[in-house]
Amino acid sequence: MKFSIITPNFNGARFLAETLDSVAAQRTTGVEVEHWIVDGGSTDGSLAIIRPHLGVDTHLLTEPDGGPASAINKGLSRATGDIIGWLNADDRYYPDALARVALVMRAHPASTFCFGGCRIVDEAGAEIRRTITRLKELFFPLSTRFTFQCINYISQPAMFFRRAVWQQTGPLREDLAAAFDYEFILRLWHCGGAVRVPGAPLADFRWHPGSISGQTYHRQFREEWEAAAADTGRCSPQALIHLVVRYGIIAGYSFMAARRKVS
Numbered sequence: 001m002k003f004s005i006i007t008p009n010f011n012g013a014r015f016l017a018e019t020l021d022s023v024a025a026q027r028t029t030g031v032e033v034e035h036w037i038v039d040g041g042s043t044d045g046s047l048a049i050i051r052p053h054l055g056v057d058t059h060l061l062t063e064p065d066g067g068p069a070s071a072i073n074k075g076l077s078r079a080t081g082d083i084i085g086w087l088n089a090d091d092r093y094y095p096d097a098l099a100r101v102a103l104v105m106r107a108h109p110a111s112t113f114c115f116g117g118c119r120i121v122d123e124a125g126a127e128i129r130r131t132i133t134r135l136k137e138l139f140f141p142l143s144t145r146f147t148f149q150c151i152n153y154i155s156q157p158a159m160f161f162r163r164a165v166w167q168q169t170g171p172l173r174e175d176l177a178a179a180f181d182y183e184f185i186l187r188l189w190h191c192g193g194a195v196r197v198p199g200a201p202l203a204d205f206r207w208h209p210g211s212i213s214g215q216t217y218h219r220q221f222r223e224e225w226e227a228a229a230a231d232t233g234r235c236s237p238q239a240l241i242h243l244v245v246r247y248g249i250i251a252g253y254s255f256m257a258a259r260r261k262v263s
Contacts, residue, residue: 001102002032004084004163006075008068010040012089013049015206018125020053022092029099033057036075040065046089069172069180076166085160090206093157097202101160108195112165113188116197118155121204128207140196145189149228149238151245154194156181157203165191179223186231221246 005023009016026033037050039062050060061078065071072086083105087093097116104114117137120129127133139153148154159181169187172180188194225246229239 001083001106002034002081003098003102003160004034004036004075004079004081005098006036006038006072006079006084006086007089008038008040008065008071008075008086009042009046009050009089010065010068010071011042011044011046013042013044013046015090015092016046016049018092019087019089020050022094023087024053024058025095026093026098027057029096031098031102032081033098034079034081035059036061036078038062038065038071038075040067040071066174067177069174069176073171073174076171079163082163083160084163084166085157087157087203090208091157092204092206094200094202094204097158100197100199100202104195104197105160105162110192111195112192113159113161113185114195114197115154115159116199116203117201118158119201119204120207123206123208125204125206143194143196146238148185148189149232149236150241152182152224154185155203155205156185157205158197158201159185161188176223176227178217178220179227182224183227186227221249 003026007019007023020037023033023035035058037058037060039046039050039060041062041064047062054060059078061074065074068088075086076084083101100116101114105111118133119127120133122128136153136155139147139151165188168191169184172184174180176183225239225242228242232238
């Protein structure tokens with residue numbers, strides 16, 4: 001089972017080496033990994049960090065793009081693996097993450113995608129926002145398309161899908177600034193079920209003021225609700241539940257932002 005991992009990057013040098021090393025480390029567990037690094041024309045020294053990682057199975061595409069969804073789509077069109085994931089230039093995998101994914105996907109051939117645990121970490125790599133992580137994990141045993149339409153509990157760095165399914169769903173929506181991953185996973189549900197990878201987290205999602213979630217969470221949750229409403233109908237129970245969840249999460253994020261300003 002071959003993996004294709006896509007890393008979009010634009011001036012992400014600060015955390016990029018750790019991201020690339022975490023992908024390369026997957027090969028030490030016997031997993032075949034094709035890595036596409038899609039750079040949008042960085043000027044911060046990213047290319048100097050990337051070049052030592054290049055080789056037979058690690059490729060660089062550097063040219064202007066329309067943002068992260070555009071960059072990921074370029075990688076998707078070039079991917080040749082059986083299983084695909086994308087890892088942003090500030091996130092990281094756990095050492096045996098892809099080996100564990102491979103075991104689960106082999107054991108559940110009818111599942112179109114899988115997901116697992118994902119910590120939220122800060123700029124120094126220390127875990128933060130444990131309450132949010134635990135809340136998401138509460139929904140893991142209840143995972144269904146209905147549940148996911150109500151609340152986004154799947155963390156994108158810890159989500160992987162079969163390439164054959166992507167050929168059915170089509171590319172990421174490049175008109176979405178922050179919820180293109182959630183909208184894409186909604187489409188994956190139409191192609192079949194999901195399976196959870198049990199045990200320890202698969203990845204770390206790095207939250208910092210410069211991240212998409214740090215900068216545009218109001219737009220992110222609006223786009224997520226619009227995607228859910230389009231998938232289920234604006235007056236459906238799922239859309240109404242999601243609307244309540246949306247404003248609850250925004251209130252929580254706004255409270256945390258206010259606390260950071262005070263401190």
